[in-house]
Each structure stands twice: as structure tokens, then as C-alpha cells.
Amino acid sequence: MNSWKYPAFWLTVVVVIVGGAVPYVTGSNTWRENMFLILLAIALASSLNILLGYAGYVSFGHIVFFGLGGYVGFYLIAEQAWSLWPATLAGGVAAGILALLLGLAILRLRGAYFALATIGVNEAVRTFINNFDLFGGPIGLELNFSVYRDYGGPATMQWITYSTVFALTLLVVIVSYGIKFSRFGLGLMAIREDEDAAMVMGVRTPMAKTMAYVLSAIVPGMLGVIFFFRNSSVEPHEAFRLHRSIEMIVMVMLGGQGTVLGPLFGAATYEALRGYLLTSPLFKDLQLALAGLLLLLIILFVPSGVIGWLRGRFRRLWRVLE
Amino acid sequence: MTGQQAENDVILQIKNVSKHFGGLVAVSEVTFDLPRGQILGLIGPNGAGKTTLFNVINGVYPPTEGRIIFRDTDVSGKQPYDVVHLGLARTHQIVRPLNDLTVLENVMAGACYGHEQHPLREAREIALEVLEFVGLVERYDTLASSLNVAQKKRLEMARALAARPYLLLLDEVLAGLNPTEIAEMVQVVRKIREQGVTIFIIEHVMHALMNVSDRVIVLDYGELIAEGTPEEIADNPKVIEAYLGDPKLAERLLRGEED
Numbered sequence: 001m002n003s004w005k006y007p008a009f010w011l012t013v014v015v016v017i018v019g020g021a022v023p024y025v026t027g028s029n030t031w032r033e034n035m036f037l038i039l040l041a042i043a044l045a046s047s048l049n050i051l052l053g054y055a056g057y058v059s060f061g062h063i064v065f066f067g068l069g070g071y072v073g074f075y076l077i078a079e080q081a082w083s084l085w086p087a088t089l090a091g092g093v094a095a096g097i098l099a100l101l102l103g104l105a106i107l108r109l110r111g112a113y114f115a116l117a118t119i120g121v122n123e124a125v126r127t128f129i130n131n132f133d134l135f136g137g138p139i140g141l142e143l144n145f146s147v148y149r150d151y152g153g154p155a156t157m158q159w160i161t162y163s164t165v166f167a168l169t170l171l172v173v174i175v176s177y178g179i180k181f182s183r184f185g186l187g188l189m190a191i192r193e194d195e196d197a198a199m200v201m202g203v204r205t206p207m208a209k210t211m212a213y214v215l216s217a218i219v220p221g222m223l224g225v226i227f228f229f230r231n232s233s234v235e236p237h238e239a240f241r242l243h244r245s246i247e248m249i250v251m252v253m254l255g256g257q258g259t260v261l262g263p264l265f266g267a268a269t270y271e272a273l274r275g276y277l278l279t280s281p282l283f284k285d286l287q288l289a290l291a292g293l294l295l296l297l298i299i300l301f302v303p304s305g306v307i308g309w310l311r312g313r314f315r316r317l318w319r320v321l322e
Numbered sequence: 323m324t325g326q327q328a329e330n331d332v333i334l335q336i337k338n339v340s341k342h343f344g345g346l347v348a349v350s351e352v353t354f355d356l357p358r359g360q361i362l363g364l365i366g367p368n369g370a371g372k373t374t375l376f377n378v379i380n381g382v383y384p385p386t387e388g389r390i391i392f393r394d395t396d397v398s399g400k401q402p403y404d405v406v407h408l409g410l411a412r413t414h415q416i417v418r419p420l421n422d423l424t425v426l427e428n429v430m431a432g433a434c435y436g437h438e439q440h441p442l443r444e445a446r447e448i449a450l451e452v453l454e455f456v457g458l459v460e461r462y463d464t465l466a467s468s469l470n471v472a473q474k475k476r477l478e479m480a481r482a483l484a485a486r487p488y489l490l491l492l493d494e495v496l497a498g499l500n501p502t503e504i505a506e507m508v509q510v511v512r513k514i515r516e517q518g519v520t521i522f523i524i525e526h527v528m529h530a531l532m533n534v535s536d537r538v539i540v541l542d543y544g545e546l547i548a549e550g551t552p553e554e555i556a557d558n559p560k561v562i563e564a565y566l567g568d569p570k571l572a573e574r575l576l577r578g579e580e581d
Contacts, residue, residue, distance in 0.1 A: 183442050183445070186434055186442070187431070189423055189427075190423075190431045193423060194418050196382070197414070198420075198435075199401065199403050200402045200403075200412060201432050201436065202402075202406040202435035202436050203431070203435045204403050205403070258422075
């Protein structure tokens, strides 16, 4: 793996660093809040891309990892008085374990059947949490504001969580890049192109797919902990919103599945657009309808996404846009 | 002890193998040995079970009955990836390129995940070497989807070879090629054998197969009906009846007049 030799690697990393640094430079809370959501979207979309873009498996319920990881971490902080960092790790581990168990069970399904199963899983986990008293059932859990004192008060906590999401985003992007140019990544892409041929070529498909699923679940689980910690509360319908999963897919498809820069571009664009739509009086109720329309248009006209389209159009960009 | 010796020179033993799909018997009690270093041809009419037999050998389907011994290991019912790791690679009758990957990446995947399990850097070198060998090296940087049929067949072959197998199963690598391309491909097959790889080949282009094979076996309705040298097969009345139809046609095919 010598990804640092490729211009595309540096372009991607620099874009994330420059974007993520804006709030520090300006010191503006508005910028920080906007960038928090954008980085969160990038990290979620890039994680999903490991499964969707590299291995070609559409997960419609990927938000389940964000929700479950968030719940586990939040519970540890709120009820067991854990500090944020171990709780964040625990959220990631919980999401990874869920993905491992699910992977063994439902990754034998292909295409639409797998996609349907992932929706079922999201709904099943949500219903379970809804009835799970330890996690507060339908009411969820709340955090005592005094907890924030350990992190320098609410204002400093906002910066700390922002920096954590920034670091996690950078991590996902670098890991995505690493996977793409690894032996493992080549196996995943072989599965995406033709799973039966991949098996005949020697790819241990059940293991490779499960690994991809686990890798795509861990960071969303960690992000869930940060997100709900910052939110100071977590409840089932907030944690397992199915439409968030669909928005993740739109982001990946918009930018270009299977590329590293694609989910980054797609997530940033979509999140910025969403921010605009939510505040515009005309569109504020139509934001999801527009997301659906966008997905439809992408699939019909630019199935490889913006970055994929550029790569297909301009061969010279291959080394720069990955 | 001489028996043991003979066993060691057999790379693949098919023992009483059957494959049923529900009520359909696709392969029925087939038994034969493939000696190391040979080119064994497999012929038979359409639907005779040739590709099914390949699929059973490399683990795409488990056999309903019987055993497949590859290099003294029982591989019956193993997964395809386990079989290729033992050194048995194959090509597909209907080419299956990984379309969105480059030619080089396709072949690198073969080297990475094949018998020798190379890391990426070595896989790249092996892939380039194999592409040179099959005559596709100048296209290494193009997407596999942009190749023509003949090139896709070469790609299939390169990918299987990059796995560095002991035994290579070739499923109709000549079908759909023009006479020049066929001649080139036959040369490639011969060269592969010179490298010490045993070859088991299904082919409909009869004169090419008869030319290249040391021995030929014939399947009809899933049963092994004949086994022998190409000449013996061409003279075998059962084969002529089942497959070639007309005895004179057999002679003409052997001389290659059909093309």
C-alpha cells in the first residue's frame, strides 16, 4: 500500500482537512455546526461506501449501526458514568459485533433480498430498543447536563465533539483509500462485479463480505455516540430513522459509489443542499421528496455519480480523482 | 508399490461422479483419471453435461454422488475458492470479466486470490507477465468491458493462469473466435502445457481439439461413452453416432475442412 504516492490520496485528505479547519480558523459557532453535520454525513457516507461502493451490496438500513452504537455508548455515559472516549469505542465495537452477526446471517442473500433484509434489521432493532427498559424504552435516555462539566462545560464540549468527528472523518477517508488499493479491496471489487466469478477466482466471499460489513459499521457506531452525547438525549425514532439510511445512499450515489472522493463530494453537496432546503420556506416540507427525486435522476442518468462521470469522461483525471 | 507410483502421476481422479438437478441427471457415474502433464479433451453434444462436470470438479456444485480427488486431496463438495487455492483454476464458457476493473486488475485478482495468494505488488508483476504470455499486455490499462470477444477469452485465460494452477480447466476458449484467433489460442494452450500445467479442455471446435489433445473423453446424456486418443475417438462408432452423426463428417472434421 503506497497510497501516499497518489495525487488522489492527497487531494482527498487536503479537502477534508481544509474543510474541517474552517470552524477553527473563523472561530464561528455557525460554521462549526454546519461543518459538524457535513463531516458527520461524509463519515457516514464513506463508511457505507465500503459496503455499497466496493462490495456492491446495498444496505438500506445502515443507520441501524449509528443508532445502536449511539444507544450503547449513551447508556454507558448516562447510566454507567463512563467517559466519552471509552463509550465511543464501545459504541463502535457494539456496531461491529452487530454487523458481524448480521453478516453471517444475511450476507448470503444477494441483491434486492439483502437490501430488504437490512430494512427489516433496522426496524427490528428499533422495535427491540423501543421495548427495552434498560435503554429507557420508547422514552429513551437523557443526559444530565452536569456531565458536560467534565469536558469544560457545554461550549468546550461542542468543540471537543466537533474535533472528534473531524478526526473520525479523516480516519474513514484514509481507511477507505487504503482498502480501495489493497488486496482485500480488489477482492471486494471482484465480488461487486461478479460474485460467482470472484469465488471461482479464489476470493473467500463470505469472509470478505462480512469484513466489509463490519468495517462499514464501526465508525457509524462511534459517530452515533458522539452525536447523541452532544444532543444530550437519545430516543428510538431519532436513532433509527430509516430515511437517514436512504439519504446516506443518495450521498454515495450522487458523488460516485466505489470512489473515495465520491461519498465525500456527495455528502457535502447533499448536506449543504439539505441545509438550504430545510430553511427555505418553499421547500422545507419537501426536502425528502427532493432527495428521492435526486436519487431517481442519478440512477437514471449518471449511475456512476459525479466523480464516476468525470472519471469516465476524462481519462487524465484517473490519478487525481479516486 | 507400483500402484502407488501410478497414483502419484495422476493429478485428478474422478470416481463415479454424478450430479442430479431434481429429476434431471446431468452427469451420471463418470469415472476417469487425468495424468499429470496431459491435455485431456472433453467433447459431447450440447447439453451432454460437460460444463456441469467442470462445475462439479471446481466446486461450483457439490456432486450428488462420487468423489473428486485432486492431487491426493478429496475436493468433492469443497467451495470454489478452496479448490482454486489447492491449484485448480478454470475459465468460463460465457466470459465473466470484472467489467469495471482494468484488464490488469482482473488478472491481479487472479494472482492475489489464486493458488499462491500473492500480495498486491507481486500480483502486479505476475499479471503483467501472464498478460504478455496470452498477448493482451498492450491493453492492460483499459477497462475489461471495452475488450472484444477474443480478448475477453484471453483475459479469462490470463486470470486463470495468474492463479498459477497445477491443473487448468478450459471451457470453450475457442468458441466464437475466427480461424486466425483459434490458431493463436491453440498455440497459447500448447505453451501453457509446456510450462508443466495439466489441461482439461471442453471444446466444440473439433479439429483444434483433436489436434491439441493427448486424449479425449466423450460425454453423452451425462454418461462417459468413450475414452481414447483423438484417432480412436474419431473412429469410435458410438461417438460417431452420438455426436458426429456421419462417419465421413468425422474424417472431414479431423482434417479441419469445416472451417
